[in-house]
Amino acid sequence: MTLVGPNGAGKTTLMRILAALSRPTAGRVVLGGCDLALDPTSVRRMIGLVSHRTLLYDDLSGEQNLLFYARMYDVTQPRARIEELLRQMGLWERRRDPVSTYSRGMQQRLAIARAVLHSPSVLLLDEPDAGLDRHATEMLGTLLRQTDLSRRTVLMTTHNLEHAAAWGERIGILVNGQIVFQATRPAIDLTALRAQYDRYASSA
Amino acid sequence: MHHLHKVLAIVAKDLAAELRTREMLSAMFVFALVVILIFNFAFELRAEDQQTLAPGVLWVAITFSGMLGLSRSFIREQDRGSLEGLLLTPVDRGVIFLGKMLGNALFITVVDLIVLPVFVVLFNLSGALIPQLALAIVLGTLGLSGVGTLFSAMAIHTRAREILLPVLLFPLIVPVIISAVKLSAGIIDNLPFAEIQQWFSLLLVFDIVFAVLSFIFFDYVVEE
Numbered sequence: 001m002t003l004v005g006p007n008g009a010g011k012t013t014l015m016r017i018l019a020a021l022s023r024p025t026a027g028r029v030v031l032g033g034c035d036l037a038l039d040p041t042s043v044r045r046m047i048g049l050v051s052h053r054t055l056l057y058d059d060l061s062g063e064q065n066l067l068f069y070a071r072m073y074d075v076t077q078p079r080a081r082i083e084e085l086l087r088q089m090g091l092w093e094r095r096r097d098p099v100s101t102y103s104r105g106m107q108q109r110l111a112i113a114r115a116v117l118h119s120p121s122v123l124l125l126d127e128p129d130a131g132l133d134r135h136a137t138e139m140l141g142t143l144l145r146q147t148d149l150s151r152r153t154v155l156m157t158t159h160n161l162e163h164a165a166a167w168g169e170r171i172g173i174l175v176n177g178q179i180v181f182q183a184t185r186p187a188i189d190l191t192a193l194r195a196q197y198d199r200y201a202s203s204a
Numbered sequence: 205m206h207h208l209h210k211v212l213a214i215v216a217k218d219l220a221a222e223l224r225t226r227e228m229l230s231a232m233f234v235f236a237l238v239v240i241l242i243f244n245f246a247f248e249l250r251a252e253d254q255q256t257l258a259p260g261v262l263w264v265a266i267t268f269s270g271m272l273g274l275s276r277s278f279i280r281e282q283d284r285g286s287l288e289g290l291l292l293t294p295v296d297r298g299v300i301f302l303g304k305m306l307g308n309a310l311f312i313t314v315v316d317l318i319v320l321p322v323f324v325v326l327f328n329l330s331g332a333l334i335p336q337l338a339l340a341i342v343l344g345t346l347g348l349s350g351v352g353t354l355f356s357a358m359a360i361h362t363r364a365r366e367i368l369l370p371v372l373l374f375p376l377i378v379p380v381i382i383s384a385v386k387l388s389a390g391i392i393d394n395l396p397f398a399e400i401q402q403w404f405s406l407l408l409v410f411d412i413v414f415a416v417l418s419f420i421f422f423d424y425v426v427e428e
Contacts, residue, residue, distance in 0.1 A: 044292060051285070051288070056286060057221055057284065059222075059225055060224070072213065098224065
C-alpha cells in the first residue's frame, strides 16, 4: 500500500508509531497478533524500516553495518545473508568502503538491505525516494519489486504521486492524520489519483 | 549470554567507528593532556606542595575530557540517524544502555590511562603508583559513564544539548568525584588500604547505584 499526503498530514508520524519509535497518544498498534504496547520486542522483530534517513553508520563499511544489525536481529548465517543482499543491491564490490563514501543512491540501497536483512513480515518505507535522482529512483523501484515483496506487507509513504501509483497495489491519501481516500489498482490510475489528491489536499 | 553478545556488539560497533576516524579519542586525549599541563605550570609557580593538588588535577582532567566523549556519544548517533536504527532493533533498551555505557567507559579509560604516566611524571609521583591509580580511574570512570550515558541520551532531545549535558551532569556526579579524589589522594599519599577502603567502597557503591538507576530510566529517555 502506498500513502500520499501533503506536508504535515501525519505520514512520518504514522510510520514512527508503526515502527515503535513513537508512542501513540491514542489507539493501539497490533501486528501479527502482537500488541505493540504489550510486546514491543516481538513487533520490532516483524518490522523493517526504510526512511529518507538511511539509519546507517557512516564511519563503518557497508558490510560492518549489516553485520552489526545481523547480530542485533539474531540473523542465522549472517555472512551468507549479507553477501546475498549486497550482491542483490550491487554493493558487493564496495562492501569494505565506509558508508560515508557511498553516493546517496548507494546508501539508500544499503538501507534497503538493512531493512530486509532479518526478513521482516512488514516493510515500512517512509519517503524512500526523497532526495534521489531519477536513475537512483528507478533503481529503487526495481529493487523494491525484486526484494521478495510478495511475501511481505509493504506500506510506503511518498510525495511522488507517480511512484505511489506505480508501486502500490492499494493507494491511500492521508490528510490531517486520517485516510480520506483509498482505492485499489487498477481501479485508479495516475490521472484519477492526481484529481483526488488535489481535491483533498486543497481542503486540508 | 544472549544479552551480553548484543552488549558487546554495540561496544565493538562504537569502537570500530571511532577507530576509523579517531575524532573523539584524539580530542579527549589532547584536552586531558592540556588540562594537566596547564595546572602543572600554574601550580608550579605558586604551590609549594604539588602532590597535594595532584588528585584534584587528575580528576578535573578526567571529568572534563570525559564530558567531551559523553556529549558526542549520542549526538553522533542522533545526527546521522543511526540511533533510530538502533532503537528499531528487537533489543531491550537496557542492553543498548549497557553497550553505550561500556563503550563510553572504555574510551574515557583508554584516554586516561594514556595520560596517566604523563601526569605521574609532571607531578613528580612514583611510577609504582600507576597500577593503583589506574584502578581508581577505572572505578571513577564507570560512575561517570553510568549517569553520563543516561544524560547524554537525554540531552540530544534538547536544543542546547552540548551545554546542557555538563550543567545536568556535574551536580549529580559530585559524590563520584569526591570519592575518586579521596581514593586517589590516599594512593598518592601511600596510605594503607584500610585507611582508604571507605572511599573505595563508596565509589563502588556509587558506580552500582548510578548504573542501576540509569539502566532503569534509559527506556523513558529514549522513547518519544
